[in-house]
Amino acid sequence: MIRSMKSAFRGIAVAMLLLAVEPVRAEYLLIQLKVYGLDCEVCARGVSASVGRLAGVETVVVSLKKGTVELLLARGNKFKMSDLRNRIRENGFRPMEATVTAVGRSNGSKFEVLGSGESYDIGSRAAKTDAIVEISFEVH
Amino acid sequence: MKVVLALFCGVLRLWADGHGPAFGLSTATLGAGDASLGTAMMWRSGVYMLAPYFSYGVTGNFQVSVSSPFHLNHGNHPVGRFTGLMPGDPETEVLAAWRFHHNLTGVGTRNESTLYVGSSVSTQHEPRTDGPPFHRMPGFYLGAATGHISRRFYVWSGVGYQRFASVGGDHPNPTLLGSLVLGWRPPFLDKEFPKPDGRFFWETTGESLGPGWRYEPSLIPDTPSAPPVCDSHHCVTPPGPTGIVAVSKSQAVFSGPTFLWTWRGVALQSGILFALWRGPSGVQPVDRYRAVVGVSYFFLKGRK
Numbered sequence: 001m002i003r004s005m006k007s008a009f010r011g012i013a014v015a016m017l018l019l020a021v022e023p024v025r026a027e028y029l030l031i032q033l034k035v036y037g038l039d040c041e042v043c044a045r046g047v048s049a050s051v052g053r054l055a056g057v058e059t060v061v062v063s064l065k066k067g068t069v070e071l072l073l074a075r076g077n078k079f080k081m082s083d084l085r086n087r088i089r090e091n092g093f094r095p096m097e098a099t100v101t102a103v104g105r106s107n108g109s110k111f112e113v114l115g116s117g118e119s120y121d122i123g124s125r126a127a128k129t130d131a132i133v134e135i136s137f138e139v140h
Numbered sequence: 141m142k143v144v145l146a147l148f149c150g151v152l153r154l155w156a157d158g159h160g161p162a163f164g165l166s167t168a169t170l171g172a173g174d175a176s177l178g179t180a181m182m183w184r185s186g187v188y189m190l191a192p193y194f195s196y197g198v199t200g201n202f203q204v205s206v207s208s209p210f211h212l213n214h215g216n217h218p219v220g221r222f223t224g225l226m227p228g229d230p231e232t233e234v235l236a237a238w239r240f241h242h243n244l245t246g247v248g249t250r251n252e253s254t255l256y257v258g259s260s261v262s263t264q265h266e267p268r269t270d271g272p273p274f275h276r277m278p279g280f281y282l283g284a285a286t287g288h289i290s291r292r293f294y295v296w297s298g299v300g301y302q303r304f305a306s307v308g309g310d311h312p313n314p315t316l317l318g319s320l321v322l323g324w325r326p327p328f329l330d331k332e333f334p335k336p337d338g339r340f341f342w343e344t345t346g347e348s349l350g351p352g353w354r355y356e357p358s359l360i361p362d363t364p365s366a367p368p369v370c371d372s373h374h375c376v377t378p379p380g381p382t383g384i385v386a387v388s389k390s391q392a393v394f395s396g397p398t399f400l401w402t403w404r405g406v407a408l409q410s411g412i413l414f415a416l417w418r419g420p421s422g423v424q425p426v427d428r429y430r431a432v433v434g435v436s437y438f439f440l441k442g443r444k
Contacts, residue, residue, distance in 0.1 A: 037244035039289050041337030041402045046171045046440040048333075053441065064291065064333045067247030091171035092200035094244035 027056070027103055027115055028079045029134070031071040034096035035088055038067055047091050054083055080116050081139070101136040111137065160400035162411040162432045164319030164343045165224030165285035165298025167254040169239050170197030171440070178407070178436030180209075184222065185425045187215035191226055191434075201239040208232040208263065216269050216424055218349050218388045219312040221302045223432070224283060224319050225256070230264035231279060241286070248291035256283035256300065269423055270386035271354065277307035287321075291330065294323025294339070309355035313388035316348045336403035343413060344395040352388035392418040394430060407436040 038044055044062040047069060052060045056077025061070040069088070073079050085095040100120075104113040112119040114132070122137045160166070170176060179192040191209035198204060210230045221228045225235065235258035243251045258281035265273040283300030296319070303314035322342045329338040398411025412431040420426055 034247075036246055037248070037250040037289075039248040039250070039291050040339075041333055041335075042405070042407065042438055042440070044333035045405060045438070046174055049440045050171060050173070062333050064248065065330075090173070090200045092169060092239070092242070 027075070027077045028071075028073050028081065028100060028113060029075075029103065030073065030101040030136075031069075031081070031084065031098055032100075033069045033071075033084065033088070033098040035067055035069050036094040036096055038062070038064055038093055040064070043091070043093070047088065047093065050087050050091055051084065054079065054087060078115055081113075081118055098139040099136065100139055101134065103132060103134045105130060105132055111135065160339070160398075160402075160407065160409050161224070161296060161319070161321040161323075161341055161343055162398040162400075162409055162434070163223050163345050163394070163413055163430070164296060164321040165256070165283055165300060166296045166321065167239060167252045167285050167287045168289070169201060169203035169237050169254065170195055170438075172197050172199050173441065175439040176436050177439070178434060180226075180432055180434035182209065182223070182228075183431045184217065184228075185215060185427050186213070187217060188212040189228075189230075193226065201242055203237040205235045205237070206232070207235070210264055211266065214267050216387055217427075218385075218390055218424055219274075219304070219315070219352065220347060220349055221281070221300065221315045221317050222345065222347060222394075222430055224285070224298055224300050224317060224345075227260055227279070227281075227302075228315075229262065230266065231260040231262050233258050233260035233279075233281065235281065248289075250289045251287070252289070253284065253286040256281065256285070258283075268385075268387065274310040274312055274354070275308040277305050277310065277312070279304040279312075283317075285319075292325055294321065294341070296321040296323075306353075311353040313352035313385065314350040316350075318346045320344045334404070336401060338399065338401045341398045341400070341411070342395070343398055343411065344393065344416075345413065346391075346393045348391045349388060352385035354383065354385055386421075387424045389421045390419055390424065392420075392427060394427075396429070398432075405438040405440055407438070409434050409436075 044064050048060045048062045051069060056073050056079035057071055058074045059072040088095040102113045104111055109121050109123050110119045111122045120137060120139055174197045176195045182189040182191055189209050189211050191207060193205060193207035195203055195205040207226045209227055219229050227233050235256055237254050237256050239252055239254045241253035260279040262276045267273060279302055281300060281302045283298060285296055285298030287296035298319050300317045304312045323339050325339045393416045394413035395416050396413035400409045410433040412429055414429045415427055
């Protein structure tokens, strides 16, 4: 009886350990991109459909009045900002500045969104540390 | 009554981009991988024309379209092109649109220019009152449009020129078309996506149809002798005089309102232009107004 309880506890402990050591993911979480040239419902629908097909995108909200495309991204995505910008251009519009929330690592003034291979100069906000952090920043 | 039927029973064209001048030339193209399928009912002085079309966005600035309007009944009009982006006669046309200038200047605002190159072949033997039907023959179209687009106002101006090859001694008249489109989205239609979108346009078109020629003794003699018709081996001088086709050579200016409504990938459009000035020739009927009603569906999945 005691032996079987020990075995059960050991199994639970191993499972918890496995969960705990799951690698910390780095990715884009939220993007609000300014887009120039969007003027009509069909334009917005085309952008929404096209951007929504990018891997990792959970929801897309297009605003004609603000001229923005907002993306909410799934955890563990391999989304690239460059793919989003290309997709906007393919629809005939112009991607501009963006507000980004992402998980990554700071290195000097650079913030690297691990897994995407993309990094941004965020100036003094960056701290030289190996820690994975979640921050929001502007991309111009 | 016929006009009402044409407007409400028909389904008319909207050209490809969702910006929608019904008659004039505009600039926008589909996104890469997007497509649209639609049809239009066009009406001019008792002649009804159904015009299905398909467009595909190759890139964000390059689009290919195929349209194939055909007559549901027959009139006595000169060959013409009373819309900028579709033949005005029974022809199947492939039209390439290249937006070569594209300056996106702000939220909802752009200045852009598009070049159109098209090739067509006539598909119906149209009965004519001034002689036998023309032979089927290829046509060529070159057009350009430039415009300013914003959430509130639209302005486009464009010009197009269509001409035909000579086949069997027939040479339909060339057409020069100019257009000016003013668009307005009033505040009550200025809704946030994904609510329905509507716009009003005031379109003005001017057309100048050149002379059509053929070798038929029944026509008005205009030149003393027919030029030779040649193939790769020899030349033959056709019998009979060369004449100007009576139903050709005319000018006209039309102007009027059109409306576009889009929602969930569907576009509905209708409009009517009234003749401001016209200079018909021969025995052709007088166009007093022209109308169009249409529907399009946009396949906006883009690329994976």
